[in-house]
Amino acid sequence: MSDKFQEHQIRDKIVIHYKYTMGGQSKFFLELKNNKKIFGTKCKKCGKVWMPPRINCSDCYEATDWVELKQTGEIKISTIVWYTTSAFIQAVPYGIAFIKLDGAQTAFNQGIFSENLVPSKVKKGQRVKAVFQKDREGKMTDFFFVPEEEWEKWISKPEYEGGG
Numbered sequence: 001m002s003d004k005f006q007e008h009q010i011r012d013k014i015v016i017h018y019k020y021t022m023g024g025q026s027k028f029f030l031e032l033k034n035n036k037k038i039f040g041t042k043c044k045k046c047g048k049v050w051m052p053p054r055i056n057c058s059d060c061y062e063a064t065d066w067v068e069l070k071q072t073g074e075i076k077i078s079t080i081v082w083y084t085t086s087a088f089i090q091a092v093p094y095g096i097a098f099i100k101l102d103g104a105q106t107a108f109n110q111g112i113f114s115e116n117l118v119p120s121k122v123k124k125g126q127r128v129k130a131v132f133q134k135d136r137e138g139k140m141t142d143f144f145f146v147p148e149e150e151w152e153k154w155i156s157k158p159e160y161e162g163g164g
Protein backbone atom coordinates (compact mmCIF):
# COMPACT_ATOMS: atom_id res chain seq x y z
CA MET A 1 0.00 0.00 0.00
CA SER A 2 1.16 3.49 -0.79
CA ASP A 3 1.47 6.04 2.00
CA LYS A 4 0.64 8.80 -0.48
CA PHE A 5 -2.19 10.98 0.83
CA GLN A 6 -5.39 10.70 -1.13
CA GLU A 7 -7.98 13.39 -0.66
CA HIS A 8 -11.64 12.41 -0.73
CA GLN A 9 -14.23 15.06 -1.61
CA ILE A 10 -18.00 14.97 -1.55
CA ARG A 11 -20.03 17.65 -3.28
CA ASP A 12 -22.70 19.11 -0.96
CA LYS A 13 -24.59 22.35 -0.45
CA ILE A 14 -25.55 24.56 2.44
CA VAL A 15 -28.98 26.19 2.51
CA ILE A 16 -29.17 29.21 4.77
CA HIS A 17 -32.47 30.80 5.72
CA TYR A 18 -32.03 34.30 7.03
CA LYS A 19 -33.62 37.72 7.27
CA TYR A 20 -32.05 41.08 6.75
CA THR A 21 -33.35 44.53 7.54
CA MET A 22 -33.56 47.56 5.32
CA GLY A 23 -33.04 49.66 8.42
CA GLY A 24 -33.86 53.34 8.02
CA GLN A 25 -34.74 52.76 4.36
CA SER A 26 -37.53 50.30 5.23
CA LYS A 27 -40.24 52.83 4.33
CA PHE A 28 -39.09 52.83 0.69
CA PHE A 29 -39.54 49.05 0.42
CA LEU A 30 -42.81 48.96 2.40
CA GLU A 31 -44.32 51.66 0.16
CA LEU A 32 -43.27 49.67 -2.91
CA LYS A 33 -44.81 46.49 -1.57
CA ASN A 34 -48.01 47.80 0.03
CA ASN A 35 -48.91 50.90 -1.98
CA LYS A 36 -46.94 50.75 -5.28
CA LYS A 37 -45.45 54.14 -4.46
CA ILE A 38 -41.87 55.30 -4.97
CA PHE A 39 -40.52 57.38 -2.09
CA GLY A 40 -37.34 59.39 -2.05
CA THR A 41 -36.03 61.72 0.62
CA LYS A 42 -35.64 65.49 0.73
CA CYS A 43 -32.89 67.21 2.70
CA LYS A 44 -34.28 69.42 5.50
CA LYS A 45 -31.48 71.92 4.90
CA CYS A 46 -30.59 72.16 1.20
CA GLY A 47 -33.79 70.64 -0.22
CA LYS A 48 -32.02 68.13 -2.47
CA VAL A 49 -34.30 65.22 -3.39
CA TRP A 50 -32.53 61.87 -3.20
CA MET A 51 -33.50 58.72 -5.08
CA PRO A 52 -32.29 56.22 -3.95
CA PRO A 53 -33.39 57.69 -0.62
CA ARG A 54 -30.73 58.87 1.83
CA ILE A 55 -31.58 59.07 5.51
CA ASN A 56 -29.05 61.88 5.77
CA CYS A 57 -28.19 64.20 2.90
CA SER A 58 -24.91 63.07 1.32
CA ASP A 59 -24.08 66.70 0.47
CA CYS A 60 -24.65 68.49 3.80
CA TYR A 61 -25.23 65.56 6.24
CA GLU A 62 -28.55 66.95 7.50
CA ALA A 63 -31.55 64.70 8.15
CA THR A 64 -34.06 64.19 5.35
CA ASP A 65 -37.85 63.83 5.09
CA TRP A 66 -39.65 61.19 3.06
CA VAL A 67 -41.31 62.50 -0.13
CA GLU A 68 -43.43 60.62 -2.64
CA LEU A 69 -41.93 60.81 -6.13
CA LYS A 70 -43.52 60.71 -9.53
CA GLN A 71 -43.26 57.37 -11.32
CA THR A 72 -42.05 58.90 -14.54
CA GLY A 73 -38.55 59.96 -15.41
CA GLU A 74 -35.73 59.96 -17.88
CA ILE A 75 -32.86 57.60 -18.68
CA LYS A 76 -29.47 59.18 -17.92
CA ILE A 77 -27.16 56.23 -18.75
CA SER A 78 -28.12 52.78 -20.01
CA THR A 79 -27.05 49.50 -21.54
CA ILE A 80 -28.60 46.24 -22.68
CA VAL A 81 -27.69 43.20 -20.56
CA TRP A 82 -26.85 39.89 -22.25
CA TYR A 83 -24.88 38.17 -19.43
CA THR A 84 -26.16 38.04 -15.87
CA THR A 85 -26.52 35.95 -12.70
CA SER A 86 -28.95 33.03 -12.27
CA ALA A 87 -31.44 35.38 -10.58
CA PHE A 88 -32.05 37.33 -13.79
CA ILE A 89 -31.08 34.85 -16.54
CA GLN A 90 -34.72 34.30 -17.59
CA ALA A 91 -35.06 38.00 -18.37
CA VAL A 92 -32.06 38.31 -20.73
CA PRO A 93 -31.86 40.47 -22.75
CA TYR A 94 -33.06 43.43 -20.70
CA GLY A 95 -32.09 47.02 -20.31
CA ILE A 96 -30.55 48.55 -17.23
CA ALA A 97 -30.37 52.26 -16.67
CA PHE A 98 -29.72 55.08 -14.29
CA ILE A 99 -33.07 56.83 -14.18
CA LYS A 100 -33.78 60.28 -12.82
CA LEU A 101 -37.39 60.42 -11.70
CA ASP A 102 -39.26 63.68 -12.29
CA GLY A 103 -38.72 65.83 -9.21
CA ALA A 104 -35.65 63.91 -7.97
CA GLN A 105 -32.16 65.33 -8.31
CA THR A 106 -30.24 62.05 -8.33
CA ALA A 107 -30.54 58.94 -10.48
CA PHE A 108 -30.88 55.29 -9.47
CA ASN A 109 -30.20 51.98 -11.19
CA GLN A 110 -33.19 49.95 -12.35
CA GLY A 111 -34.26 47.51 -15.05
CA ILE A 112 -35.80 48.67 -18.33
CA PHE A 113 -38.02 46.42 -20.38
CA SER A 114 -39.41 47.09 -23.82
CA GLU A 115 -41.55 45.28 -26.36
CA ASN A 116 -38.81 46.15 -28.81
CA LEU A 117 -35.55 46.10 -26.84
CA VAL A 118 -33.21 48.05 -29.06
CA PRO A 119 -30.70 50.79 -28.25
CA SER A 120 -33.08 53.43 -29.66
CA LYS A 121 -35.58 52.52 -26.89
CA VAL A 122 -33.01 52.25 -24.08
CA LYS A 123 -30.92 55.38 -24.39
CA LYS A 124 -30.19 58.68 -22.71
CA GLY A 125 -33.19 60.97 -22.75
CA GLN A 126 -35.80 58.20 -23.20
CA ARG A 127 -38.90 58.92 -21.09
CA VAL A 128 -39.84 55.95 -18.90
CA LYS A 129 -42.63 55.01 -16.46
CA ALA A 130 -42.75 52.49 -13.62
CA VAL A 131 -44.55 49.14 -13.86
CA PHE A 132 -45.13 47.05 -10.71
CA GLN A 133 -45.27 43.30 -10.23
CA LYS A 134 -48.68 42.21 -8.91
CA ASP A 135 -46.85 39.81 -6.57
CA ARG A 136 -44.53 42.08 -4.57
CA GLU A 137 -42.11 41.28 -1.74
CA GLY A 138 -40.72 44.72 -0.93
CA LYS A 139 -37.61 44.34 -3.12
CA MET A 140 -36.08 46.32 -5.97
CA THR A 141 -37.35 43.65 -8.37
CA ASP A 142 -40.95 44.61 -7.43
CA PHE A 143 -40.85 47.23 -10.17
CA PHE A 144 -39.13 48.17 -13.39
CA PHE A 145 -39.45 50.79 -16.09
CA VAL A 146 -40.74 50.77 -19.64
CA PRO A 147 -40.76 53.45 -22.35
CA GLU A 148 -43.66 55.78 -21.53
CA GLU A 149 -45.44 55.01 -24.79
CA GLU A 150 -45.52 51.26 -23.93
CA TRP A 151 -46.81 51.68 -20.35
CA GLU A 152 -50.52 50.94 -21.03
CA LYS A 153 -49.56 47.76 -22.86
CA TRP A 154 -47.36 46.52 -19.98
CA ILE A 155 -49.87 47.17 -17.19
CA SER A 156 -52.57 45.29 -19.13
CA LYS A 157 -50.53 42.05 -18.71
CA PRO A 158 -51.86 39.79 -15.93
CA GLU A 159 -48.65 39.82 -13.84
CA TYR A 160 -48.15 43.59 -13.82
CA GLU A 161 -49.98 46.74 -12.77
CA GLY A 162 -49.57 50.48 -12.64
CA GLY A 163 -48.43 52.36 -9.57
CA GLY A 164 -50.51 53.70 -6.69
Ligand SMILES: [Zn+2]
Binds near residue numbers: 048057058059060061
Ligand atom coordinates in the same frame (compact mmCIF):
# COMPACT_ATOMS: atom_id res chain seq x y z
ZN1 LIG B 1 -28.60 68.71 2.00
